[in-house]
Amino acid sequence: MTDDTDSESDTLQADGGTATQTPPETPDDEQSPDKEVAGALEKIRRARKRRALGWLATIGVVGFLFVQAIFAVRLPDENYQIDFFIDSLGDFFPTTDYFGVVPFIDFGEYLDYILENNLIFDSDKFFELFGDPMAFFFDGLGMFDMFGQAGITLAMGLAGTIMGFPLALTFGTLGSERVTPFPFNFLFRGTMSAIRSIPAIIWLLILIPFAGLGPASATFAIAVDTVGNLGRLFVDELEEIEEGPIEAMDMAGANYPQRVFFGMISQVRTSFIAWTLYILEINVRIAVTLGAFGAGGLGEVVDVERGLFNFDHVMATLICIFVLVISVEIFSQRLRSRLRSDEQKMGLWELITGFPDRMSESLLK
Amino acid sequence: MVRIEVDELTKEYGETVALDDVSFTIEDGEFVVVLGVSGSGKSTLLRCLSGLTEPTAGEILVDGTPVHGPRKEVAMIFQQHNIIDDMSAYGNALSGSITRYGFLKSFLRVQDTAEKQQALEALKTVDLLDEAQQKARRMSGGQQQRVGIARALVQQPDVLLADEPVSSLDPGSAQQVMRYLQTAAEDRNLTALSSLHQVNLARKFGERFIGLRDGKKVFDGYRDELTIDVVDDIYGDIETEGMFVGTTADEQATSLDEEVAP
Numbered sequence: 001m002t003d004d005t006d007s008e009s010d011t012l013q014a015d016g017g018t019a020t021q022t023p024p025e026t027p028d029d030e031q032s033p034d035k036e037v038a039g040a041l042e043k044i045r046r047a048r049k050r051r052a053l054g055w056l057a058t059i060g061v062v063g064f065l066f067v068q069a070i071f072a073v074r075l076p077d078e079n080y081q082i083d084f085f086i087d088s089l090g091d092f093f094p095t096t097d098y099f100g101v102v103p104f105i106d107f108g109e110y111l112d113y114i115l116e117n118n119l120i121f122d123s124d125k126f127f128e129l130f131g132d133p134m135a136f137f138f139d140g141l142g143m144f145d146m147f148g149q150a151g152i153t154l155a156m157g158l159a160g161t162i163m164g165f166p167l168a169l170t171f172g173t174l175g176s177e178r179v180t181p182f183p184f185n186f187l188f189r190g191t192m193s194a195i196r197s198i199p200a201i202i203w204l205l206i207l208i209p210f211a212g213l214g215p216a217s218a219t220f221a222i223a224v225d226t227v228g229n230l231g232r233l234f235v236d237e238l239e240e241i242e243e244g245p246i247e248a249m250d251m252a253g254a255n256y257p258q259r260v261f262f263g264m265i266s267q268v269r270t271s272f273i274a275w276t277l278y279i280l281e282i283n284v285r286i287a288v289t290l291g292a293f294g295a296g297g298l299g300e301v302v303d304v305e306r307g308l309f310n311f312d313h314v315m316a317t318l319i320c321i322f323v324l325v326i327s328v329e330i331f332s333q334r335l336r337s338r339l340r341s342d343e344q345k346m347g348l349w350e351l352i353t354g355f356p357d358r359m360s361e362s363l364l365k
Numbered sequence: 366m367v368r369i370e371v372d373e374l375t376k377e378y379g380e381t382v383a384l385d386d387v388s389f390t391i392e393d394g395e396f397v398v399v400l401g402v403s404g405s406g407k408s409t410l411l412r413c414l415s416g417l418t419e420p421t422a423g424e425i426l427v428d429g430t431p432v433h434g435p436r437k438e439v440a441m442i443f444q445q446h447n448i449i450d451d452m453s454a455y456g457n458a459l460s461g462s463i464t465r466y467g468f469l470k471s472f473l474r475v476q477d478t479a480e481k482q483q484a485l486e487a488l489k490t491v492d493l494l495d496e497a498q499q500k501a502r503r504m505s506g507g508q509q510q511r512v513g514i515a516r517a518l519v520q521q522p523d524v525l526l527a528d529e530p531v532s533s534l535d536p537g538s539a540q541q542v543m544r545y546l547q548t549a550a551e552d553r554n555l556t557a558l559s560s561l562h563q564v565n566l567a568r569k570f571g572e573r574f575i576g577l578r579d580g581k582k583v584f585d586g587y588r589d590e591l592t593i594d595v596v597d598d599i600y601g602d603i604e605t606e607g608m609f610v611g612t613t614a615d616e617q618a619t620s621l622d623e624e625v626a627p
Contacts, residue, residue, distance in 0.1 A: 245448070247417055247447065248447035248448070248516075251435045251440060251441040252440070252463045253464025255464075258468050262463065266449045267449070267450070269451050
């Protein structure tokens with residue numbers, strides 16, 4: 001307790017006669033502390049002490065578990081080679097001398113590699129598609145090829161999310177206790193748990209006999225994974241809904257499917273869209289991982305170049321992955337905040353033309 | 366001719382008796398206000414009448430048939446309006462017609478044109494025709510409750526129940542909403558029952574009053590019988606003088622209420 005508290009309680013007393021409390025360790029001659037107040041303070045002190053002990057115990061237990069875990073993974077007695085590690089990191093960064101004197105990372109080399117191998121842009125495909133409207137909409141389907149290897153990775157994530165969505169919606173809705181009575185909802189929850197217990201990479205391996213090792217299998221693997229993960233988020237979201245709108249639909253005479261859709265799902269529609277966008281972000285990252293196992297796209301480029309010990313090419317590909325993942329995240333986050341905001345929505349035109357203003361505004365903050 | 370008969374209605378939640386042997390009859394087209402403090406059993410009474418709650422004992426007859434569960438001729442307006450936030454005012458109003466269509470038709474909104482016109486007419490009744498396309502989430506509390514009234518009207522009920530319809534609104538909007546409720550009930554000749562805890566509002570809009578205290582019916586009568594002693598009896602030993610100043614309170618409330626045309 002400090003002097004601040006004292007002066008504050010004095011003001012309160014002056015204002016409306018609020019009971020003031022004087023800390024027992026600095027007894028004030030003029031105001032002897034009320035017995036009840038002192039008792040309450042003592043109680044609060046004891047409770048705080050108990051909580052502090054509780055936290056200490058928690059930290060102790062977590063620390064103990066951590067020590068056990070790092071010994072289990074041989075972390076303390078591994079033979080570390082820090083020099084070799086730093087040396088090999090250098091392979092990722094080709095250097096050049098700017099103006100003949102300043103040594104610096106050779107971004108030109110990255111750029112050459114990216115353009116040469118169509119990592120994020122395929123000019124042939126671009127001119128083929130935009131030179132001919134027929135090709136764009138009908139003949140040359142596969143617009144994503146335009147973005148080269150990044151396009152393939154993005155397409156895997158996007159197609160997988162869209163394919164998984166309807167099943168995730170069905171399983172997620174039917175897995176909720178509010179929709180399906182108790183023992184039966186576990187049929188759907190259990191299926192989703194089973195799907196989740198197998199990572200997307202394993203799903204890819206399982207699906208190889210079905211569609212071979214390539215982007216098609218990866219897309220199916222992502223779709224299956226989406227059912228497990230997105231469905232689970234839907235179940236959780238549905239547990240939070242309010243009883244009121246459901247009762248209102250009951251009063252209006254809704255039948256069972258109407259009750260579920262109008263009373264329940266309509267309450268969480270925005271959240272469902274937001275979660276789906278979040279899963280899209282994750283799925284694009286999964287698509288990179290699956291690529292590294294041979295399913296195509298940027299991930300496969302990383303794997304191949306790593307095998308060839310071309311670490312500068314690996315780095316160039318990582319930059320592309322960074323650009324792709326960040327772009328998807330920015331897109332999805334902007335869309336989500338737009339969905340959730342209660343303000344009047346901006347038109348698309350205003351969204352684009354107003355961008356510099358808003359950007360400078362947020363930078364100046 | 367829709368009468369509501371409530372006969373020896375009792376509702377217990379475990380040890381707690383929420384309604385204790387309540388009986389009354391409401392004639393066709395009457396506008397009844399149920400008065401009482403929080404926890405006096407107002408909400409329980411309305412929930413039993415709506416069929417959302419099954420009474421422990423006693424019987425409710427609407428139009429001669431006993432109530433067991435929600436019925437399409439009984440519509441309800443809720444304290445927290447319970448409209449769908451993510452839908453437009455129009456979509457919410459239209460959802461009142463849900464019982465006349467299957468899932469697909471109501472989901473795709475391919476109801477008959479007459480039905481859609483009816484939904485818009487209901488919105489016009491509560492003066493929200495211009496806001497029909499607005500998302501319910503972006504509306505004010507009073508507007509949301511008016512959407513709730515519109516939805517109830519689209520249901521084409523004979524009985525309109527309102528559970529504390531204005532308790533979360535400011536005095537101005539509260540009066541406005543009560544006026545719309547009254548007009549709607551009068552125009553469509555509905556038997557209406559609303560619970561309220563503001564005595565001045567109740568006096569202004571009610572014809573007949575039922576007073577509940579600790580789950581028991583302590584008053585049942587018309588406006589001239591609702592004296593200060595009666596109010597004291599319903600509200601117990603709280604200071605009621607301020608709440609009950611007759612016409613003065615009405616005038617004050619009216620001056621607060623800017624939007625409502627006289």
